[in-house]
Structures are given as C-alpha cells and as structure tokens.
Amino acid sequence: xxxxxxxxxxxxxxxxxxxxxxxxxxxxxxxxxxxxxxxxxxxxxxxxxxxxxxxxxxxxxxxxxxxxxxxxxxxxxxxxxxxxxxxxxxxxxxxxxxxxxxxxxxxxxxxxxxxxxxxxxxxxxxxxxxxxxxxxxxxxxxxxxxxxxxxxxxxxxxxxxxxxxxxxxxxxxxxxxxxxxxxxxxxxxxxxxxxxxxxxxxxxxxxxxxxxxxxxxxxxxxxxxxxxxxxxxxxxxxxxxxxxxxxxxxxxxxxxxxxxxxxxxxxxxxxxxxxxxxxxxxxxxxxxxxxxxxxxxxxxxxxxxxxxxxxxxxxxxxxxxxxxxxxxxxxxxxxxxxxxxxxxxxxxxxxxxxxxxxxxxxxxxxxxxxxxxxxxxxxxxxxxxxxxxxxxxxxxxxxxxxxxxxxxxxxxxxxxxxxxxxxxxxxxxxxxxxxxxxxxxxxx
Numbered sequence: 001x002x003x004x005x006x007x008x009x010x011x012x013x014x015x016x017x018x019x020x021x022x023x024x025x026x027x028x029x030x031x032x033x034x035x036x037x038x039x040x041x042x043x044x045x046x047x048x049x050x051x052x053x054x055x056x057x058x059x060x061x062x063x064x065x066x067x068x069x070x071x072x073x074x075x076x077x078x079x080x081x082x083x084x085x086x087x088x089x090x091x092x093x094x095x096x097x098x099x100x101x102x103x104x105x106x107x108x109x110x111x112x113x114x115x116x117x118x119x120x121x122x123x124x125x126x127x128x129x130x131x132x133x134x135x136x137x138x139x140x141x142x143x144x145x146x147x148x149x150x151x152x153x154x155x156x157x158x159x160x161x162x163x164x165x166x167x168x169x170x171x172x173x174x175x176x177x178x179x180x181x182x183x184x185x186x187x188x189x190x191x192x193x194x195x196x197x198x199x200x201x202x203x204x205x206x207x208x209x210x211x212x213x214x215x216x217x218x219x220x221x222x223x224x225x226x227x228x229x230x231x232x233x234x235x236x237x238x239x240x241x242x243x244x245x246x247x248x249x250x251x252x253x254x255x256x257x258x259x260x261x262x263x264x265x266x267x268x269x270x271x272x273x274x275x276x277x278x279x280x281x282x283x284x285x286x287x288x289x290x291x292x293x294x295x296x297x298x299x300x301x302x303x304x305x306x307x308x309x310x311x312x313x314x315x316x317x318x319x320x321x322x323x324x325x326x327x328x329x330x331x332x333x334x335x336x337x338x339x340x341x342x343x344x345x346x347x348x349x350x351x352x353x354x355x356x357x358x359x360x361x362x363x364x365x366x367x368x369x370x371x372x373x374x375x376x377x378x379x380x381x382x383x384x385x386x387x388x389x390x391x392x393x394x395x396x397x398x399x400x401x402x403x404x405x406x407x408x409x410x411x412x413x414x415x416x417x418x419x420x421x422x423x424x425x426x427x428x429x430x431x432x433x434x435x436x437x438x439x440x441x442x443x444x
Contacts, residue, residue: 036058036060038060038061038062038410038413039057039058039061039062039410040061040062040064040408040409040410041053041056041057041061041062041063041064042064042065042066043063043064043065043066043070044066044068045066047063049070049072050063050065050070050072050074050083050093051072051073051074051075053065054074054075054076054078054081054083057078057081058078058081059078059079059080059081059109059413060080060081060410060413061081061082061410062081062082062083062084062409062410062411063081063082063083063084064084064085064086064408065083065084065085065086065091065115066086066091067085067086067087067090067091068090068091068092069092069094070091070092070093070094071094071095071096071099072093072099073095073099073100073101073102073103073104073120074093074102074103074104075104075106075137076103076104076105076106076107076110076112077106077107077137078107078110079107079108079109079110080107080108080109080110080413080414081107081110081111081413082110082111082112082113082410082411082413083103083110083111083112083113083115084111084113084114084115084407084411085113085114085115085116086114086406087114087403087406088114088115088116088162088163088164088401088402088403088404089116089164089400089401089403091114091115091116092115092116092117092118093115093116093117093118094118094119095117095118095119095120095121095168096119097119097121097169097393098121099120099121100120100121100122100123101120101122101123101124101126102117102118102120102123102124102125102165102168103117103124103125103126104123104126104128104137105125105126105127105128105155105158106128106129106131106137106155107155108155108156108157108158108416109156109157109158109413109414109415109416110127110157110158110159110414111158111159111160111161111411111413111414112125112159112160112161112163113159113160113161113162113163113404113411114161114162114163114403114404115163115164116163116164116165116166117163117164117165117166117168117172118164118165118166118167118168119166119167119168119393120168120169121168121169122139122168122169122170122171123139123168123170123171123172123174124163124165124166124168124171124172124173124174124188124191125160125163125165125172125173125174126139126171126174126176127155127158127160127174127175127176127178127181128155128174128175128176128177128178129152129153129154129155129176129177129178130152130176130177130200131152139170139171139174139176139177139199140176140199140250140251141200141250141251147200147251147252149202149252149253152177152252154177154178154179154201154202155177155178155179156178156179156180156416156417157179157180157181157414157415157416157417157419158175158178158180158181158182158414159181159182159184159414159419160173160175160181160182160183160184160186161182161184161185161186161404162184162185162186162401162402162403162404163186163187164186164187164188164398164401165186165187165188165189165191165195166187166188166189166190166395166397166398167189167190167392167393167395167397168190168191168192168392169192169392170191170192170193171191171193171194171195171196171197171221172188172189172190172191172194172195172196172213172216173186173188173195173196173197174196174197174199175197175198175199175201175206176197176198176199176200177199177200177201177252178201178206179201179203179204179205179206180204180205180206180416180417180419180420181205181206181414181416181420182206182207182208182209182419182420182421183196183198183206183207183208183209183211184207184208184209184210184211185210185211185402186210186211186212187211187212187213187398187401187439188211188212188213188214188216188219189213189214189215189216189395189396189398189441190215190216190274190275190392190393190395190396191213191216191217191218191275191392192216192217192275192276192392193216193217193218193221193277193278194213194216194217194218194219194220194221194244195213195214195216195218195219195220195239196208196211196213196219196220196221197220197221197222197223198221198222198223198225198229199221199222199223199224199225199248199251200223200224200225200251200252200253201224201225201226201227201229201253202226202227202252202253203227203228204225204226204227204228204229205227205228205229205417205420206225206228206229206230206420207230207232207420207421207423208220208229208230208231208232208234209230209231209232209233209234209423210233210234210436211234211235211436212234212235212237212436212439212440213234213235213236213239214235214236214237214238214239214271214440214441214442215238215239215271215273215274215395215396215441215442216239216240216274216275217239217240217241217274217275217276217277217278217389218239218240218241218242218243218244218277218281219236219237219239219241219242219243219266219269220234220236220242220243220244221243221244221246222243222244222245222246222256222259222291223246223247223248223251223256224246224247224248224251224252224253224254224255224256225253225256225259226256226257226258226259226293226294227257227258228258228420229258229259229260230259230260230262230423230425231243231259231260231261231262231264232260232261232262232263232264232423232425232428233263233264233431233435234264234265234436235264235265235435235436235437235440236264236265236266236267236269237265237266237267237268237269237440237442237444238268238269238271238274238440238441238442238444239269239271239274240269240270240271240274240276240277240281240282240283240386240389241269241277241281241282241283241284241285241287242266242267242269242284242285242286242301242304243261243264243266243285243286243287244281244286244287244288244289245259245261245286245287245288245289245291245294246287246288246289246290246291246314247289247290247291247292247314247317248314249315249317254317255290255291255292255317255320256290256291256292256294257291257292257293257294258292258293258294259291259294259295260294260295260297260423260425261286261294261295261296261297261299262295262296262297262298262299262425262428263298263299263428263429263430263431264299264300264431265299265300265302265431265432265433265435265436266285266286266299266300266301266302266304267285267300267301267302267303267304267433267444268302268303268304268442268444269283269284269285269304270282270283270304270305270306270386271442272386272387272389273389273390273395273396274389274390274395275389275390275391275392275395276385276386276388276389277389280385280386281306281385281386282306282385282386282387283304283305283306283307283333283386284304284306284307284308284310285301285302285304285307285308285309285332286299286301286308286309286310287309287310287312288309288310288311288312288319288322289312289313289314289319290312290313290314290315290317290318290319290344290346291314291319291322292319292320292321292322293320293321293322294322294323295322295323295325295425296309296322296323296324296325296327297323297324297325297326297327297425297428298326298327298428298429298430299327299328299430299431300327300328300430300431300432300433300435301327301328301329301332301335302328302329302330302331302332302433302444303330303331303332303444304332304333305332305333306332306333306334307332307333307334307335307336307337307381308327308329308332308333308334308335308336308337308357309324309327309329309335309336309337310337310339310381311324311337311338311339311340311346311349312337312338312339312340312341312381313340313341313343313344313345313346314344315344316343316344317344318340318341318344318345318346318347319340319346319349320346320347320348320349321347321348321349321373322348322349322350323349323350323352323370324336324349324350324351324352324354325350325351325352325353325354325370326352326353326354326430327353327354327357327430328354328355328430329354329355329357332358334358334359334360334381335354335357335358335359336351336354336357336358336359336360336364336365337359337360337379337381338359338360338361338364338376338378338379339360339378339379339380339381340378342378345378347373347375348373349368349373349376350368350369350370350373351364351365351368351369351370352365352369352370352371353365360379360380360381361376361377361378361379364376396441398441399439399440399441401439402439
C-alpha cells in the first residue's frame with residue numbers, strides 16, 4: 001500500500017476536494033532538489049508558444065498562459081511542472097480536428113490546470129506511462145500484444161484541475177497507466193468514447209471528484225483500474241451512458257477490481273445530440289461489465305430510461321463480488337438489472353438498501369443481499385443501441401466554467417501519493433439533484 005495523508009472527510013453536498021487540493025495554490029516551493037528557486041514562464045510574453053515554454057521549463061517551474069487560442073499539441077515530459085491558464089474559459093488549446101491530442105503528460109508530478117482543451121481527434125488531456133515502440137507516449141493498446149507491466153511502470157503522480165475538455169474524438173480527460181493523482185473540478189463534453197476515463201492501473205490511488213461529464217457517449221469510464229480509485233461528488237448527466245466499470249482483455253491488470261463509485265448524481269443519460277457509443281449502449285446510468293469487487297453506493301441514479309444499474313459480463317469475464325448498496329433509484333426503466341452471459345455468470349454480487357427498487361430478476365435484493373450473497377438467475381435484458389448520434393465536433397459547446405483566478409506564482413508541485421486525499425467512503429451520503437447544476441447544461 002502507498003503511504004497516504006491523514007483521512008479527509010468528504011462532504012458531498014459541497015465540492016470540497018477541489019478546495020482542499022487548491023489550498024496551496026499561491027504557495028511557492030522553497031527550492032527544488034538542486035536549490036534552484038522555481039520559475040514562472042509566461043506565454044506569450046516570455047515564450048511564443050506553450051510548447052516552447054514547456055520545453056524550457058525545469059522541475060518545479062510553472063508555465064502561465066495568457067488568454068488566446070493555441071493551435072498546438074503540448075507534450076509535457078519534464079517531471080513536476082505546472083501548466084496553468086490565466087483564464088480557464090479563454091486559454092484554449094485547439095486541435096482544430098487535425099491534431100491527435102491537446103495535452104500529453106508523460107512525466108510524474110505534473111499539474112494541468114485552469115484551461116480549455118478542445119477539438120482533438122483523439123484526447124483532450126492524456127496522462128500516460130505507456131509508450132509505443134518508438135517511445136511516443138500513448139494511451140490504450142493495439143490489442144495484439146500482451147502488455148508487460150514491468151516494461152511500463154505506472155506514471156506516478158498527476159493533477160488535472162479545473163480543465164474543460166470538449167469535442168474530442170476519443171476521451172476528454174484520459175488517465176492511462178498512471179497512479180497517485182486527482183481529476184477534480186473539471187468539465188468534459190463531446191467525447192466520442194467517454195468524457196473522463198481512468199484505465200490500466202493496479203493500486204491506482206486516484207480520486208475523481210467534483211467533475212461534470214455530459215453530452216458524451218459515456219460520461220465516465222473505468223477499465224482495468226482499481227485499488228484506491230474513488231469516484232465521488234461528480235455529476236454524470238445527459239450522456240448516452242452515465243458511467244461504466246469494465247474488464248478488458250486488451251489492457252493489463254485483468255480483471256478490473258476494487259473501484260468505489262459513491263455519492264454521484266447519475267441521471268438522464270439518454271441524450272441524443274451526442275456521439276454514438278462503440279458498444280451501442282443508451283439510456284443506462286451505471287454499467288458494470290466483468291468488473292470485480294466494486295462498490296456502487298450512495299449515488300442518486302435517476303431518469304435513465306433503459307436501466308439504473310446493470311451488472312453483466314465482458315466476454316468470458318463474469319462480474320464478481322460487486323456491491324450495489326444504499327443508492328437512491330427512481331424513474332429509471334428498470335432500477336437494478338443482473339444480466340450476465342451464461343458462459344460467465346459471475347458470483348458473489350449483492351444488492352442491499354436501495355429502497356423499493358424495481359429489479360430484474362424480480363426481488364434481486366431479497367435473493368442476494370450483501371449480508372448473505374446468493375445465487376441469482378439471469379434476467380432477460382436487451383440494451384438497445386439508441387438513436388443515431390452526431391459527430392463529436394458538432395456537440396454543443398460547454399457552458400462557461402468556474403475560473404480559479406490568476407495565481408501569479410509557481411504552484412507547489414504535485415508529489416504523488418502523499419498529496420492524494422483519502423476519502424472515507426462509508427461516510428459519503430447521497431447528493432442533492434442540484435449537485436454542480438450551476439455549471440451543467442443538462443436539466444431533467
């Protein structure tokens with residue numbers, strides 16, 4: 001287990017994690033290891049492009065970007081630097097639907113903060129410890145090779161904070177093969193795969209909190225990631241599918257295990273004016289596909305016309321030991337569904353304390369409560385593909401998002417595990433429907 005700071009109690013009714021994380025924003029690190037004071041590099045005053053400034057930065061430095069549209073891909077491969085915009089809604093890294101990525105982070109301890117990334121054909125912000133054969137940082141995998149995790153250690157430590165990621169061809173904010181980080185206070189829309197994604201990490205040590213994901217194919221996605229992965233206090237509304245937790249043979253750390261999806265608003269995920277999801281899901285709040293040992297609790301899951309929570313298989317991987325407890329479910333097509341494949345039926349899954357949820361099969365909470373999980377028959381369930389989607393580039397622009405305000409000093413570098421807040425999952429309560437509604441475009 002990685003060392004952690006003292007536990008912090010999260011109050012879901014207020015988005016406190018971003019506040020806690022930002023408490024040191026104006027503090028200047030006393031010195032780096034070589035006793036060099038961290039520097040502030042300004043764009044375009046000191047360097048014409050963000051890339052020029054990032055390339056010139058040393059560990060502990062902050063690149064501060066003035067308002068403007070920057071047509072470039074920013075690759076950060078220096079540890080411990082901060083990329084920060086002076087104005088979140090006015091500092092725009094624009095891929096013009098020509099460049100693959102907006103920002104690529106391939107070094108530990110990096111912060112990306114208070115800016116907008118849009119119109120990348122692949123990812124808005126990619127944080128990754130994976131590299132291709134030529135050494136280029138990449139997310140995902142081609143599916144034709146077995147990944148040797150010794151060859152690709154997890155990138156250790158990252159912070160994505162108050163970032164707007166819109167109209168990107170795969171993922172808005174994508175953490176892959178990375179650990180000991182936070183994604184907080186951010187907004188993702190128009191992702192043709194998902195708005196926010198955490199994949200391929202064991203003992204992740206990642207907190208995803210205070211974010212809005214809407215008008216994506218999937219709002220939030222986990223694949224082969226868990227262990228200290230806590231997703232709480234977020235708003236996943238108005239997507240095709242709200243959130244998914246899945247095992248995937250194309251990534252390392254199969255099967256997925258040990259994530260906590262707690263205290264989120266997951267509602268009205270039947271938005272037509274979105275990119276189509278590759279697997280064709282539509283109208284689902286939460287989907288678990290071959291995941292294991294996950295906790296789905298204290299969420300408000302509402303107005304998802306196909307189903308609230310679906311637990312199923314992923315190819316030959318059955319769902320194992322998942323707990324669906326203490327959620328508020330209302331106005332969903334069916335609140336709770338257990339529909340694994342016959343070749344991978346799974347076991348040990350339980351449902352308890354979810355009120356008068358409508359379930360398939362009937363009486364699911366009686367058949368397999370968490371106090372005594374039991375065998376459960378498979379429900380007949382057909383998830384329809386839903387209506388045709390639209391190109392990611394045509395998804396509506398995001399509403400104006402909260403700005404951190406100019407912090408005109410180097411930011412204390414992200415150290416990794418010691419900076420990740422530890423969430424008391426058991427203390428998280430069900431959020432109000434208006435959680436983060438003031439920065440969301442979707443109402444129901």
